[in-house]
Amino acid sequence: MSESKCPVHPSNYNANVGGGGTRNRDWWPGELKLGILRQQTDVTNPMSKDFEYAQAFKSLDYNGLKKDLNDLMTDSQEWWPADFGHYGGLFVRMAWHSAGTYRVYDGRGGGGSGQQRFAPLNSWPDNVSLDKARRLLWPIKQKYGNKISWADLFLLTGNVALESMGVKTTGFAGGRTDTYEADESVYWGGERTWLGNEVRYSDGREGVRDVGHGPVDSSQSNASTDKGHADIHSRDMEKPVAAAHMGLIYVNPEGPDGIPDPVASARDIRTTFGRMAMNDEETVALIAGGHTFGKTHGAAEPSNIGAEPNAASIADQGFGWVNQYKSGKGPDTITSGLEVTWTKTPVKWSNHYLEYLFKFDWELEKSPGGAHQWVAKDAPEMIPHAYDANIKKKPTMLTTDLALRFDPEYEKVARRFANDNQALHEAFSLAWFKLLHRDMGPRSRWLGPEIPQEQAIWEDPIPADSCSQIDDKDVQALKKQILDTGIAPTKLIAVAFASAGSFRGSDKRGGAAGGRIRLEPMKNWKVNNPPQLQEVLGALEKVQKDSDKKVSIADLIVLAGCAALEKCSGASVPFTPGRGDATQEQTDIEAIGHLEPYADGFRNYGESTHRVRTEQFLVDRAHLLKLTAPEMTVLLGGMRTLNQNYDGSSHGVLTKNPGKLSNDFFVNLLDTSTAWKAADDREQVFNGVDRKTGQQKWTATRADLIFGSHPELRALAEVYGQNDGQEKMVKDFVAVWDKLMNNDRYDVP
Ligand code: HEB
Incomplete structure (x- = not known):
């Protein structure tokens, strides 16, 4: 339904009630906005102040929950039937889209706070039908209450889905606390149209007309002749976004801007997955592993579906995209507008995806919804129909799937995996675990019985045996030794600030613990004034050497700042010891590099x-x-x-x-x-x-x-x-x- 047809579109209400009318942001759109500094506070959170999710989680019947989730997979509901009798594909996509909005440049996005329940994510064109997936989970969320957050539930459900289809996962950690309002802090892009990308490829300077894929405007998908397109073979995407279009998790499945060019599509995939901290191997594993399951949905013209949840009728109760085509569900579902099923066993782990990718020649075709997709030319009709056992079809793929074959670098990885399903299985499982846990912060936040033993470098590990063991008396003695070095207090403060100031609450990385300011790349950041930093670190290393106590440099840096601040303020400044020191080998230089502030x-x-x-x-x-x-x-x-x-x-x-x-x-x-x-x-x-x-x-x-x-x-x-x-x-x-x-x-x- 287009907005103009709707006589009482909400924006037509110039409400003469509290909060209504023309506002500051209408009068002075350029005014500095402070709103993101007062989000997710006690006034928006229904939990009492003493509610601690970690505590509640500890009393969760984890195995009971997993069993309920497992049972749900095959408990097909009349109001939204399961393809192939199994919700696995839908739930894997839900989890992937929940976690997949994470991006390295500011650590924002991601599945850490249950934001898929809120706009804009609940209404993104890439999230069509996930309103149904989340609603299928409601009885289970209702049953376990505050012991499981929505944020954890979305991701755990994806994990259970994979396990129920034969994937041996790396494990799972809970610990994501829910939020209760939309997170306004994330820059998703400057475009004002869904699936547009006229801002992100022009650094805000000039608009390029764009078209996308999917329900909203697949009718326009032949965009290759449009003038003004930023060249899909060379364009640069602005930071910090990590998706090629407004409203997509990553890239356009039909190819860049709807142009079915697998090689150009690989370029977009590399950019966007790279900004999710995934390398080529992880990227191939994730896509090949993920598209081993389920199907895409494009039974008919996308014009059959109604407004997204946030614009839908109040009567729809949070559902959106109401589908007028035939039954509007099951075999008649319209989600992406594409109609593809990758393998002959869509609810079972296999290597068929890569097998078919290389075995068959692919021919461009149009989905019933009119979108570009590919069909295996000379393949037998062997792909099952999701609802009719008598129908078999040829394998089909998306342009982005073919990218794994036709991009030379992806091809190398994909061929290796095609010949070694065990290697794919392991790589997929590890990359999936990283995808779900990348923004959780240190292991001290992780909860539950399924935390893997082995630590990965993306966790920014800090060896436990490097933590200081000092008491109050030691602290006082060390403070004196630090000040006795004669280094100016303001320099000590600077280094403590530089160290702790590398923290970001978005993905909970950085900060003073680990003492990574001594290491590459942090020690050379211009903002940290490297010569001054070296002078202070040298002095603190000497204090450490001269002390007979077990104290980390990470702690000494903070303690020095506290001691110096006491000198400069006359106040007493609290100090909490216990930090450890990471080594250079435990430090991913590129990943830590993303913490460098553009401005401070x-x-x-x-x-x-x-x-x-x-x-x-x-x-x-x-x-x-x-x-x-x-x-x-x-x-x-x-x-x-x-x-x-x-x-x-x-x-x-x-x-x-x-x-x-x-x-x-x-x-x-x-x-x-x-x-x-x-x-x-x-x-x-x-x-x-x-x-x-x-x-x-x-x-x-x-x-x-x-x-x-x-x-x-x-x-x-x-x-x-x-x-x-x-x-x-x-x-x-x-x-x-x-x-x-x-x-x-x-x-x-
Ligand atoms: Fe995916 C589905 C695209 C990646 C998993 N996908 C899908 C679809 C599309 C896509 C379009 C359809 C939707 C509907 O329903 O219609 N993807 C895509 C792209 C990419 C991707 C473009 C990038 C390249 N995936 C991915 C990953 C994963 C996935 C990474 C995981 C890991 N998907 C998935 C699944 C599915 C999908 C499981 C199915 C769903 C169902 O079944 O429902």
């Missing part, structure tokens, strides 16, 4: 691009550090008076006493006698002059001045800039510092 406003590092302003980077960073807006404010103001700019510049160091923790940043920022003027055309650096005398007083960046310009940030800055602000400043800064240092301490209760 707390250290005045980085500036605006043509699409993102410095202050927007600051908020993005604050979100990854799990800070609220007040915490971001006090942290930045404190970092300035502590003289923490990465390059030692004095931008925003609005104090006569750099190196002392004070509220001077706010006092001077809010001082009306100063007038600010841009020092450059791009408004990156500003001069602050005395209004009367014209004398130059300060310089500052956008990350500084936003706290005087944005009304809500100014309101927060005022709290600290008042005469009673100094004490609060110190107290709040120490609190946020402590939070930062322990962001990654999932091992501490």
Whole structure:
């Protein structure tokens, strides 16, 4: 149903009730938005404050749950029948689409918080029919209640589905806590049309017209002649997105922009799977293993299906894509608009997918829904029908499947697997486990009886036997030894911040534990001021050597920061020991490289691009550090008076006493006698002059001045800039510092 046909489309309601009407975001769409810093809080979460999912999970009847899931696989429901009498394929796809939105550049997306229940994901064109999959699970979720989160359930169900079809999985870990509102922090792309990609391939500069696949507009799938297309053989996708179109998990199954070109399609697959942290071998294993199961659904023209869940009728109760074609389900299902079944045993593990891929010649055809797909030319009719035992068909494949044969690099891997099903089985199982657990953070968060023993490098492991064993007395002694090295406290603070500040709450990686700041690549990041870092590390290594206690460098780095902050603030700063040191061999340089910030406003590092302003980077960073807006404010103001700019510049160091923790940043920022003027055309650096005398007083960046310009940030800055602000400043800064240092301490209760 198109929007224009609908007389009471929700956007037509200019509601004259609370929350209605024309809003700030309508009047000033460009205003800095702080919304992502106040998501998923106590006010949106129905659980009481003392609810701990890990505790609840421990009382779960895990095996009972697995048995129920296993039984569900073949318990075909009248309202949404199971293809081939088995829901395995549907549930594997549900789990894969849940986890598969993860991307390495900011660690956002992924299956860690049950976001498939919310928009936009619940309504993505790539997630058609997964509304049914999730609803099939409701009786089981209802039965086990808070002992299993939706987030865990989606992924565990995929695992059980695989096991029930003969896959020996690597295991499973629970521990994903549910969220109760849509996560607004993820940049899914700038396009305003589903399946568009006019922004991601042009870095926001110019639009290229685009068409996609699937129910929404498969009628337009012959796009090869369109002018203005970014060349599918050479285009670059913007960061951090990891999908070739708005609303897809990865790539267009019909080929890039609907063009059925397997080799060009391989290029898109490599880009998108690479951004999910998968290499060629893992990628081939995942696709070949995944498409061993189930079928695609394109019984008829996609115009038969209705609006997605978020735009559907209230009567549909969260279901979407209501299908008018015949029975609207079972053999008449329309999901992707493609009609493919890969193997002759779609609910059983096999090697038929790769066998057929290489054995047959493939011919382009159109699905009943009008989409590009491929049929095995001279193959026998051996593929079963999902509902009619009397019908047999030839094998069929997607353009993206043929990519595994016609891309020379993928072909090598695929041929090896084709000749060695055991190798495929193992590689698939490992890659699947990585897919589901990539964004879970350290093992101390993992729950349940099926955690594999062997640690993988993508877990960023830290050897348990490297953790410090020190008591309060040792801490006091070590603090003194650190300060006695004579290194300036501000440098110690800088290194502690650099170490802990590498954390991101999205995929729970980075942080001070592991002491990876001593290793490649972190030790060479510009934002970490490498020469200064080396000086401090050298001194701390000496402290470690001279001490007769077992203490890690990771702990010493944080302790040094705490000791130095005590010196600079006069306050007492808490410290929690117990971190360990990772080795270089345990560190995946490329994967850790993804943690490097493009900009870090707390250290005045980085500036605006043509699409993102410095202050927007600051908020993005604050979100990854799990800070609220007040915490971001006090942290930045404190970092300035502590003289923490990465390059030692004095931008925003609005104090006569750099190196002392004070509220001077706010006092001077809010001082009306100063007038600010841009020092450059791009408004990156500003001069602050005395209004009367014209004398130059300060310089500052956008990350500084936003706290005087944005009304809500100014309101927060005022709290600290008042005469009673100094004490609060110190107290709040120490609190946020402590939070930062322990962001990654999932091992501490
Ligand atoms: Fe897949 C299905 C595409 C990868 C698993 N897929 C499917 C479909 C499509 C696709 C279109 C259909 C849907 C319907 O229903 O219609 N994929 C695709 C692409 C890619 C992929 C493009 C990239 C290249 N998959 C994948 C992976 C996995 C999977 C990786 C896992 C691991 N899928 C799957 C399954 C299925 C599918 C299981 C079936 C479902 C059913 O049966 O329902």
